[in-house]
Amino acid sequence: MTQRRHGLVTIADVARHAGVAVSTVSYVLSGKRTISATTRQRVLASVRALGYHPHAGARALASKRANVIALVLPLRSGMHLPVLMRFATTVVTTARQYDHDVLLVTADEGPAGLRRLAAGAMVDGLVLMDVEWQDPRVPMLRDLALPSVLIGFPASPAGLTCVDLDFYRAGSVCVDHLAQFGHRHIALLGAPVVVYERDTGYARRTMAGFTDAAARHGLDAGVEPCEEDAEGVRRTVSALLARRPALTGLVVHNEAAVGHVLDSLRALDRRVPRDLSIVAICPDEVAVRVTPALSSVLIPAEDVGHQAVTLLMRKLEGQRVPEATLLDPHLAVRASSAAVRAVARR
Amino acid sequence: MTQRRHGLVTIADVARHAGVAVSTVSYVLSGKRTISATTRQRVLASVRALGYHPHAGARALASKRANVIALVLPLRSGMHLPVLMRFATTVVTTARQYDHDVLLVTADEGPAGLRRLAAGAMVDGLVLMDVEWQDPRVPMLRDLALPSVLIGFPASPAGLTCVDLDFYRAGSVCVDHLAQFGHRHIALLGAPVVVYERDTGYARRTMAGFTDAAARHGLDAGVEPCEEDAEGVRRTVSALLARRPALTGLVVHNEAAVGHVLDSLRALDRRVPRDLSIVAICPDEVAVRVTPALSSVLIPAEDVGHQAVTLLMRKLEGQRVPEATLLDPHLAVRASSAAVRAVARR
């Protein structure tokens, strides 16, 4: 367009064009000193006329701020990709609102990778996605001197800034919903055993929320870890129904298993929601893709991503932020849950 | 670690520590001038001792190379996320091998976003993922003066650098496979009608490959566009089977529909592969997740991502690269395809 032959439009070009000093242009653009309205207009007009964009490297060098944050993805690939993708795009768009760009970092460079970014002043801060209970990235965070925000909770979050869905309340909300519908015998179909053994934060917290709420309502409740493959689900479900024939309500916190659960119930000739009400904790996409559509507490990818970036920006400005930010669960009632029938079947 | 109290370790620190000039350190690190072995060792030792990493901004400013490439994701969200994610991580790791980092850019800033990156010298080049037949990002690419590589083919790829699976050959390979198994009556179950209407490149090319190969083998072949929802698939499949009862081979190029296709066939009491052989063009994950596992041509996410970055790096070094890079399809034979039975059923 209006760019110079070879190379970029520099702030000096703008200054010349507007007939002011370089520093004046800088102050107009940053707003760090008062500039008269007339001068400001003139400068801004020149900026537009020349199509000026500051040179990121020069800015970073002089200001000691790169205006870039890193989005650090974990190595393992067990998580739900659509949700992760929504996180990522939300992080990017939110960061842009704060005039920051996003550097995509995979954890496979390990600690050295993050250290490189820090030492090279490439980024001003980090957003770590999908943080696990025992996350290898967390220890290094402490001696890195880079502001960071974690999505998910590690075992010892003291001194860090963490954001996540409030899984405890999510568990409770599901139970509350079933209780309101008159269900007295319920179960939580949870993550695979290994997840509990790994001591993963969110699974435990959901379980606690479920158990506490059930106790509060005086319900007959139990927790079933559950594998994710069709066969494993089938076994778990039929064993559960055989053992607790009075069961009428099911909370499913295992998005991979959701489809198989419905298949199994169909195979066992149990109708949803006539014989059994289901509430799931899973991404909305999963909940509406199956038949019947599931009442569910969704994973608020957009909210979490937005919150994470906002918190990080606050930290970059030197403000203090809460260590834990738990986002309220929101229950969407759909076709899979209904009032318990007056007379118990079979 | 060994970093200075406040602020970074600079090249000057290294020079002082090693007892050489700043420029000498620079030349050791870049290799752009011959340096004696002894000096080099001394400098490298100092680099390690101090934990030196060059300041990215300063380097970008002085060298006019940011050592960062942008990964541009499209706005629409119709594509297969796991594959996209594998693309992305491959791009990141490959870029790292060339000492580059990756800036994540969503297309929702539009042309202005890319222009900003170019003008601000934030990135040295672009990788555009999931390029469509009529992609709004493509026109601007031409006057942007930034090296770029596209994943996928737009309508007019002249002057650009594009990488993708060779869908024409993918279509052919599927037909060849079925023909070898003796199938004479086959069909292509393709993308939804809108995709063909949108004139999307890959769908057309697959179709052409399918049709040409079928003609070459003298097969009875037809193409069926197919919606992605369960009901639409069911309709299409039963209509197809009713219309062409002799059909024994099916090529499915519609990853979202794959599961529904199998469901429909099951409902119609057609066994796979006994009554009907299926070959799919889809990500491996999709192919092995269903029962029976599908013979399939996979989308080589890793190869494509790797190729894209490699090509971009070659362009950054001023080398010429081919405009089109088509990756060979690879057929994985699994349970869903078999020799046609000697005597046709029903």
Place this chain on the structure above:
DNA sequence: GGCCGTTGTCGAAGCGCTTCGACGACGTGC
């Protein structure tokens, strides 16, 4: 043995930006 071409190193000049201190040109207050 003087000359020249290498080889290895140095010093200094920027790259484009931010920021600090300086400094006219204004009111204001007495």
Place this chain on the structure above:
DNA sequence: GCACGTCGTCGAAGCGCTTCGACAACGGCC
């Protein structure tokens, strides 16, 4: 009417790095 802030602008000093030209030191050559 003079000293004093305040406001708006400027010039210059870096930020940490790359790169260019210069230049000792050293052999090889006739």
